[in-house]
Amino acid sequence: MDLDSSDLNPPDPQAALSWAGTEFATLDCGDPRRSRRFVRVASDFARNPTAPVPAACGDWSGTKACYRLFDQPEVNCGAILAAHRAAMLDRLRAGDEGTALLVLQDTTALNYDNHRSKEGLGPTAGHGKDRSPGLFVHGQLVVGTDGAVHGLASALVYARQPRGAGEPAGKRNRQPLEEKESHRWVGGWHEAQRLWEDLGGTRAVLSVADREADIYELLAACRQTRAQRGGGAGLLVRSQHDRKLEDGGTPLWQTPAALPVTATLVVDLPRGKQGLKARKATLAVRAGRVRLAVPAHKKKYLGLSESLELWALEVREIDPPPGVEPVCWQLLTTEPVADAGDAARLVGWYALRWRIEDFHRVLKTGCRVESRQVRAAEKLKAFIALDMVVAVHLLSLVWQARISPGLPVEGWLERDEWEVLPVHAAGGGPPPERPPATGEAVRMIARLGGFLGRKSDGEPGPEVLWRGLAKLRTLAQAWRVFKMKSCG
Numbered sequence: 001m002d003l004d005s006s007d008l009n010p011p012d013p014q015a016a017l018s019w020a021g022t023e024f025a026t027l028d029c030g031d032p033r034r035s036r037r038f039v040r041v042a043s044d045f046a047r048n049p050t051a052p053v054p055a056a057c058g059d060w061s062g063t064k065a066c067y068r069l070f071d072q073p074e075v076n077c078g079a080i081l082a083a084h085r086a087a088m089l090d091r092l093r094a095g096d097e098g099t100a101l102l103v104l105q106d107t108t109a110l111n112y113d114n115h116r117s118k119e120g121l122g123p124t125a126g127h128g129k130d131r132s133p134g135l136f137v138h139g140q141l142v143v144g145t146d147g148a149v150h151g152l153a154s155a156l157v158y159a160r161q162p163r164g165a166g167e168p169a170g171k172r173n174r175q176p177l178e179e180k181e182s183h184r185w186v187g188g189w190h191e192a193q194r195l196w197e198d199l200g201g202t203r204a205v206l207s208v209a210d211r212e213a214d215i216y217e218l219l220a221a222c223r224q225t226r227a228q229r230g231g232g233a234g235l236l237v238r239s240q241h242d243r244k245l246e247d248g249g250t251p252l253w254q255t256p257a258a259l260p261v262t263a264t265l266v267v268d269l270p271r272g273k274q275g276l277k278a279r280k281a282t283l284a285v286r287a288g289r290v291r292l293a294v295p296a297h298k299k300k301y302l303g304l305s306e307s308l309e310l311w312a313l314e315v316r317e318i319d320p321p322p323g324v325e326p327v328c329w330q331l332l333t334t335e336p337v338a339d340a341g342d343a344a345r346l347v348g349w350y351a352l353r354w355r356i357e358d359f360h361r362v363l364k365t366g367c368r369v370e371s372r373q374v375r376a377a378e379k380l381k382a383f384i385a386l387d388m389v390v391a392v393h394l395l396s397l398v399w400q401a402r403i404s405p406g407l408p409v410e411g412w413l414e415r416d417e418w419e420v421l422p423v424h425a426a427g428g429g430p431p432p433e434r435p436p437a438t439g440e441a442v443r444m445i446a447r448l449g450g451f452l453g454r455k456s457d458g459e460p461g462p463e464v465l466w467r468g469l470a471k472l473r474t475l476a477q478a479w480r481v482f483k484m485k486s487c488g
Contacts, residue, residue, distance in 0.1 A: 018039075018043055019043070023087045024038060024083045024087070026086045029069070029072060030073075038075065041386070046394075049368075050367070050466055080385040084152060085152065088150055091151070092150060105185065106353075107137065112132075113133065118375050124136070136156075137388070139156075151389075177215065189221070206234045207236070212240070213235075213237040219237075219332065222235045223308055223310075235332075239253070252292070258288065263343040263347075264282065266281065269327070270358075279321065282317065285315050288312060289312075313346060329347070331346070362462045366462055369387045401439045401441075401442035401443075405437055406439065408434070409442075414476070418436060419432065421445065445465055446465055
């Protein structure tokens with residue numbers, strides 16, 4: 001491989017302590033020089049997430065080296081995500097074993113309608129000839145029940161196959177789940193199960209998903225595995241189907257009064273579509289144990305016969321604001337709901353599902369993943385994998401600042417970056433001897449991105465953070481030049 005001359009230099013000591021060096025410590029690019037180059041590229045992307053590759057890498061030499069690096073077969077989507085997962089496992093093993101882990105799974109489409117020359121894409125939005133070409137990402141974001149973002153358990157990047165013309169009605173009902181795209185939800189639960197096993201079964205792990213995951217085979221696979229192994233990852237999914245109960249075939253959600261456990265709680269709802277503001281919602285919850293009958297078409301075509309014992313929760317908002325549609329969640333879970341405390345805990349955990357929607361927004365808007373100028377599908381997927389890890393990094397920094405604002409920020413920022421932040425904020429003066437706390441640093445970075453910090457503004461979010469990080473990189477570069485001239 002034709003290596004850039006800078007690849008032959010030993011890695012900078014400061015960069016070796018940076019986030020990228022830790023996050024990709026186990027990534028084997030086939031050559032130590034490539035591995036060092038990858039750490040530099042990842043660090044560049046993290047410090048300037050909205051920039052295209054040439055702007056992030058700084059010059060033409062670095063840009064060419066980046067594209068050559070991603071041409072190597074060892075630098076692929078699976079290897080990048082595997083290295084990130086290994087780093088995440090190290091963090092989890094060193095953390096609080098008493099905190100349960102939620103594996104939030106969801107799918108988002110990446111639209112490349114403006115880059116139709118790309119290879120290996122499939123249909124996304126639209127119909128017929130107007131369908132936009134693109135890829136889908138189905139990821140499993142690991143968060144703690146305290147809201148902390150830990151990383152990605154895995155992610156599947158794939159192109160959807162066009163549906164055949166003249167496909168007979170009811171054909172999908174006759175197909176086993178393994179032959180359908182919806183099997184990705186079962187794969188997502190298996191990643192949660194693998195996480196539980198890799199952590200030695202010492203922490204509760206729960207796979208959380210929205211309506212698309214209301215699949216009978218998924219519910220059955222989870223129950224069967226947990227029964228056989230005496231434990232494992234659980235499930236918490238929003239119900240899409242009004243499934244029949246085994247006793248008399250009564251539809252589950254037509255008789256919510258039969259759910260005996262009741263609770264009332266308040267949850268924070270995020271900003272919604274059509275300009276809906278974030279708000280606190282008071283929710284009434286009913287919950288209880290149910291046994292679901294096998295769906296008729298699963299019994300007829302697939303030979304399934306075993307009913308499922310689960311717990312159901314119906315959640316309804318009390319007194320929503322005028323003109324706002326009230327919250328109504330109907331949830332199914334493998335976790336026992338013995339009392340109001342269990343019900344409130346599970347509803348609160350489901351409310352954390354929005355973290356993965358925040359992740360998708362950071363990936364698309366913050367990391368500009370849909371603007372990558374890469375033609376070959378496998379190379380594009382590798383760039384997407386790196387962008388996903390950077391998006392998790394940005395999101396975890398936002399939530400870490402809210403959960404543990406007093407922790408030092410040196411694990412997130414390099415020395416030049418945390419030195420120049422307070423100097424710039426104060427309008428001059430000497431640099432600090434110690435790194436600022438994470439919460440303080442995040443607010444200073446957010447102000448660089450346009451955050452005003454008024455009382456009504458709340459805490460800064462990912463968008464102002466990634467804008468601020470781009471400006472911080474420029475400040476840090478100027479700070480390095482200033483120090484070099486001062487020393488000289």
